[in-house]
Amino acid sequence: MIIVLIGLAGWIAGARRASAFAGREAVGGPRGPKLHSRATYHGAFVFCLAVVPALVLLLVGLAAAPGYVAADVHNHFPASALDADGKVPPLSYELVNQLGRNLDLLPPDERAAASAMTLADLGPVFQRRGIPLAGGTEDYMLPLALRADELSSTLRLGLAGVTIVLAAAGALFGLSRIAVRFRARNNVEFIVRSLLILCSLVAILTTVGIICSMLFEAIEFFRHVSPQSFFFGTVWDPRFAAAGSGGASGQFGLIPLLAGTLYIAAVAMLFAVPTGLLAAVYMAEYADRRVRSVVKPLLEVLAGIPTIVYGFFALITVGPFLRDISAEIAGLATGDYAPFIQGQSILTAGLVMGVMLIPFVSSLSDDIITAVPRSLRDGSLGLGATRSETIKKVVLPAALPGIVSAILLTASRAIGETMIVVLAAGVAARLTINPFEAMTTVTVKIVNQLTGDLEFNSPQTLVAFALGITLFAITLLLNIFALYIVRKYREQYE
Template identity: 65%
Template structure:
């Protein structure tokens, strides 16, 4: 039985239990609601929860644990020469076994026997069924695949039987517990309270898990490469060095950090004036009709995938700046040589700034409109013009919140990847010319984790050191921004 079908059956049992719980409460109270401690809906909800939650927890635990047990049992069937191979080779072999296991149900018994006699024919047989196998199979893989399918089927059958039995037993027990004075509402609300607590804890647990996973691997990297060489190094060359040199390459963070901050700074130079002026216009000058039209159109920019911005930079903005610089150079010197490269800091900064405009404008607009109306009326009543009121009253009052919004936007810019890959290149170097390419921390994280890799060398583990560094930077920006925003709210709410 598939997991989806099992889940559907459990929902049906829960629905039936809900109806039976309501009916039993009504029967025991003889139709008098005043005789019940809780409303009839709570009795039905209690029975449904007892019938649904325990088997649901069982299914979740089973699905989390059973793959490890089954995979271990299947791996034990491998020949000794395969068990003696490296972990990566065993993983590739097990991946092949899983692929064959998915395709075995497509074959008839005669085809299975024929493939066992000649494993090299597996690819052609599967190809005839419209199922692709990347590599040539070995004889033991067929037996292991059959074992994997058999154990998986047994696991699903046992899980379905236990879950359905537990659901039925839970419904029966809950119905026996239901009495007119049973505090069903308290039990249901307690369950909902725990559900809300679990939902609110997911973000915290996820953050803790991310930090723990990155920190563990980063410590492995720092055990091979000294921390001072990483944080204060000025050369990024993670390739294995030649004979007689260091075998771990050079992992200087400074060029990547400089590129990250430089591109982010250019992006903020573009996004802050445009976004802030747009927010001032929409909050103070635009009519309600214009605001209802302009703000959604501006925020459409926030919904465009970043890869689209990257293509826009690569195909349009970069070539435009390159050709424009060539024309300017030709007019000034007669030499039509471009001094702006298509992939450069300014290209990535302009396009990233366009992407950040809706973040700045939307956050700033909300902050400006939150300034008390009394401040505007008092300034205008004293004879100030609208522009003077905005410059001398509204913006100073909203400044802490705007600064917090800009810091949050900066953390968004620091974490951008796709635009930088396509618009600024992957050259890790230190320079101040905005017309030359640079790269960022996020781009190098992607580069170091691209391809079939083992997380055993500094070349791959450095990605986690970069990740934890970037996490600390953005976390510091967000904490400081939240501090400023909270200070603003305490002052003006």
């Protein structure tokens, strides 16, 4: 806030200084020389010099400070707390961080007094304040937590002071640059253009960061497990091992997980695509304005429901309903009321996921159908075609590329779903073609492999990154193919 206030003050001062150079503040006085840029551009130039460098330094400092604090805390760990390799155990460092966060919740006087206490003395203080103390916390962690807290506070104050000084220096430098022929507009436009380019690079850099964060860990996984056994294996048995136990590596066959992912997504798309497409046709071609204004928002409300709620709906309502219906059908046919549809099954997950995907298909398809030129409809109707014939033979073929791309984008959304599958299809990794049985997906196993107290360098954990990079590649190819179809056929009907 102080940096922004300095920038605003610089803006006002810069604009007034530029106006004074032009003689525009003298009432009735002679006009001065003409400015190259308007006074507001001079003010904006001062604002940019005051705010942009200071904020960049602030962000870089806030990003680098935790790393510096972590390195300092690692260097002050006692030798007795290190593992056999002379390294700090990750759990011990996390306990120090947790203790530091707990200390931050204390009032300043009690936090200052904590430096002279032990954990036994500090326990009642935490209990009185309702602050939990993590199990496994030891006495040597308290000085480390206090040191980390003090160092973080010092860095924050120092960073705040430096950035404020930099903002003031930038404002003064900007004011000193103001002159009659100074090209303030050109400089402001260059700064704004640079910021726009930086913002446009965020998506690219994020994608590169996602790929790199998964790729290097996946390469480490493939040093333990051969790519052939991973990509072509048909058995998923990771054999979880607790941290430090050095358990067996297990079998990491991708085929059951990939089959479950594609199977459940296919069932969901079989339900979502016809329903969503027909809803889009109705809203775009048949519904009047009043009906459309009600139906379209209500349909799109489904897109705002959290996926965990859909999972609860599948677990409590849809799954038991299908199980009971199958039991009644089996009883009428054979006299044995044993259900042939499990409560957690591919069909349950596919149906509920399909309901979740309907707004994506309908909304995208509705926009695409509405964008078809009116002249195509009028030409078809003018030649004697009925409305239904016009929709089937003119409108839908014209909108087909966009509809296909919408379906592919929806498919990538279905492939990445997790919570509905966990609650509606279970976690059993198996190969089956029976939609009434349970299967699981890649995303579910990624969550399973990264849950619990596991070593981060074991195949059981590293396999999550191999699964993630595989799923990323599949969804990326679907998105690229969808964009290719849109760009290839977009100009045909414009």
